Amino acid sequence: xxxxxxxxxxxxxxxxxxxxxxxxxxxxxxxxxxxxxxxxxxxxxxxxxxxxxxxxxxxxxxxxxxxxxxxxxxxxxxxxxxxxxxxxxxxxxxxxxxxxxxxxxxxxxxxxxxxxxxxxxxxxxxxxxxxxxxxxxxxxxxxxxxxxxxxxxxxxxxxxxxxxxxxxxxxxxxxxxxxxxxxxxxxxxxxxxxxxxxxxxxxxxxxxxxxxxxxxxxxxxxxxxxxxxxxxxxxxxxxxxxxxxxxxxxxxxxxxxxxxxxxxxxxxxxxxxxxxxxxxxxxxxxxxxxxxxxxxxxxxxxxxxxxxxxxxxxxxxxxxxxxxxxxxxxxxxxxxxxxxxxxxxxxxxxxxxxxxxxxxxxxxxxxxxxxxxxxxxxxxxxxxxxxxxxxxxxxxxxxxxxxxxxxxxxxxxxxxxxxxxxxxxxxxxxxxxxxxxxxxxxxxxxxxxxxxxxxxxxxxxxxxxxxxxxxxxxxxxxxxxxxxxxxxxxxxxxxxxxxxxxxxxxxxxxxxxxxxxxxxxxxxxxx
Numbered sequence: 001x002x003x004x005x006x007x008x009x010x011x012x013x014x015x016x017x018x019x020x021x022x023x024x025x026x027x028x029x030x031x032x033x034x035x036x037x038x039x040x041x042x043x044x045x046x047x048x049x050x051x052x053x054x055x056x057x058x059x060x061x062x063x064x065x066x067x068x069x070x071x072x073x074x075x076x077x078x079x080x081x082x083x084x085x086x087x088x089x090x091x092x093x094x095x096x097x098x099x100x101x102x103x104x105x106x107x108x109x110x111x112x113x114x115x116x117x118x119x120x121x122x123x124x125x126x127x128x129x130x131x132x133x134x135x136x137x138x139x140x141x142x143x144x145x146x147x148x149x150x151x152x153x154x155x156x157x158x159x160x161x162x163x164x165x166x167x168x169x170x171x172x173x174x175x176x177x178x179x180x181x182x183x184x185x186x187x188x189x190x191x192x193x194x195x196x197x198x199x200x201x202x203x204x205x206x207x208x209x210x211x212x213x214x215x216x217x218x219x220x221x222x223x224x225x226x227x228x229x230x231x232x233x234x235x236x237x238x239x240x241x242x243x244x245x246x247x248x249x250x251x252x253x254x255x256x257x258x259x260x261x262x263x264x265x266x267x268x269x270x271x272x273x274x275x276x277x278x279x280x281x282x283x284x285x286x287x288x289x290x291x292x293x294x295x296x297x298x299x300x301x302x303x304x305x306x307x308x309x310x311x312x313x314x315x316x317x318x319x320x321x322x323x324x325x326x327x328x329x330x331x332x333x334x335x336x337x338x339x340x341x342x343x344x345x346x347x348x349x350x351x352x353x354x355x356x357x358x359x360x361x362x363x364x365x366x367x368x369x370x371x372x373x374x375x376x377x378x379x380x381x382x383x384x385x386x387x388x389x390x391x392x393x394x395x396x397x398x399x400x401x402x403x404x405x406x407x408x409x410x411x412x413x414x415x416x417x418x419x420x421x422x423x424x425x426x427x428x429x430x431x432x433x434x435x436x437x438x439x440x441x442x443x444x445x446x447x448x449x450x451x452x453x454x455x456x457x458x459x460x461x462x463x464x465x466x467x468x469x470x471x472x473x474x475x476x477x478x479x480x481x482x483x484x485x486x487x488x489x490x491x492x493x494x495x496x497x498x499x500x501x502x503x504x505x506x507x508x509x510x511x512x513x514x515x516x517x518x519x520x521x522x523x524x525x526x527x
Contacts, residue, residue, distance in 0.1 A: 010358065019035045023412060052071060053070065059382060063102075094193050099199040102163060102167045104166060105165075116155065125171055127158070182248065196260075197264065207235035212235070214231070214234060238267065261285045264289075275318055290326075303473075320352060323397065328396065344521055346442040354456060369424060372396045402427060442505065460475070469492075472487070486526065492520060
């Protein structure tokens with residue numbers, strides 16, 4: 001099916017933390033392959049693999065030194081081929097991360113580029129002369145702190161890096177760079193991948209004139225923990241040239257059967273509008289954002305974000321997620337809205353899986369997993385180290401998957417690269433599989449419910465005007481209401497008049513004489 005991605009559910013795997021099969025404490029491709037049955041049994045459609053390419057691991061693989069090689073810590077190309085074959089045998093599609101806006105400073109192209117101003121790769125990265133006083137060419141900031149410019153004495157120029165100094169940005173104004181990037185994509189398409197997730201998809205191009213970013217127009221009463229958020233990023237990313245580049249990517253994918261693309265929208269100002277622009281016809285198939293990964297858990301918030309997208313981009317398509325490898329897990333973020341972590345975790349599953357759009361699940365959320373509290377000396381994440389103690393880094397959400405109650409949760413027979421602590425060990429696959437009412441079985445039930453109803457996959461959403469803390473909407477198929485979805489987004493009981501009969505999964509819900517009673521974090525589906 002050419003549009004298998006529309007309304008699909010993807011499961012994100014962080015290779016370092018999923019399953020270690022060789023005992024070195026770091027997850028690997030053979031480990032993922034061995035655990036694919038768990039993912040298939042959930043009932044998802046696809047697996048997204050975070051980077052497993054050759055890398056110095058300064059940013060845990062998001063600093064790539066060879067885009068067509070598997071890093072030895074994860075295995076070999078033969079291991080990847082075996083993973084693809086097993087996934088396809090289980091009916092799973094495989095999407096792989098592509099971190100193409102920047103490379104590692106250990107990439108051969110950057111090593112050549114920095115040697116002189118006139119070598120064949122001289123213009124493959126973003127270089128600029130200093131100001132007359134020796135300072136960087138403008139005020140652009142790095143996501144990871146400080147200026148986004150690093151001095152190179154060989155060229156006597158600065159190079160641009162949106163992230164670490166060891167992650168120089170490629171110059172996509174150079175057509176050779178675009179052609180090279182398309183070649184990397186073709187390599188993996190020929191190996192059988194079903195699509196790509198593009199990291200920081202709005203970061204490819206920069207303003208040629210290198211103009212200063214203005215201050216964020218939103219009032220800041222006190223400085224942010226990360227000053228990057230104090231600028232309005234008008235010139236260092238989000239450039240109009242990004243859109244024709246998306247069209248080149250789409251044209252390549254269209255040469256192959258049933259391949260899909262999803263772009264990560266890393267933007268805090270106009271993300272919903274930009275998601276629509278990037279998924280307009282002839283561009284990306286879907287756009288993934290952080291819009292639902294904040295601390296707001298109100299009906300107005302969810303209604304506003306979803307309605308805004310489909311109003312502004314009727315021909316676009318979103319991919320919604322509540323958590324990923326970069327943010328605090330949602331059971332912890334929204335804890336004050338839950339009567340218990342388990343009730344909240346199960347409600348979040350039902351809520352997310354009832355939204356219009358495609359869905360992405362983060363490994364471990366099907367267990368109701370929480371973040372790990374780490375001491376400074378346990379951190380590996382440069383973001384967490386640079387901004388200690390807050391904003392907290394990303395290691396807390398990246399700790400290993402917990403499979404059973406054995407040492408290190410069955411993740412490794414060695415010493416795990418990040419610890420598995422008791423709070424996380426309490427939530428494991430073996431302890432929830434087959435247990436009625438567990439978070440895991442709730443995910444399985446909701447995924448089966450979604451898969452069995454076309455309206456939940458591709459139907460429109462029509463919101464009800466109901467009082468807080470209730471979120472209610474219809475899923476509409478061919479102009480008719482196929483299902484009404486009702487959620488009590490609070491730890492207190494509520495009731496409201498509703499028509500219909502209970503159907504499918506439910507939590508703390510009962511119908512009595514035309515009134516729907518929802519207990520703490522209750523939800524129901526009505527037909």
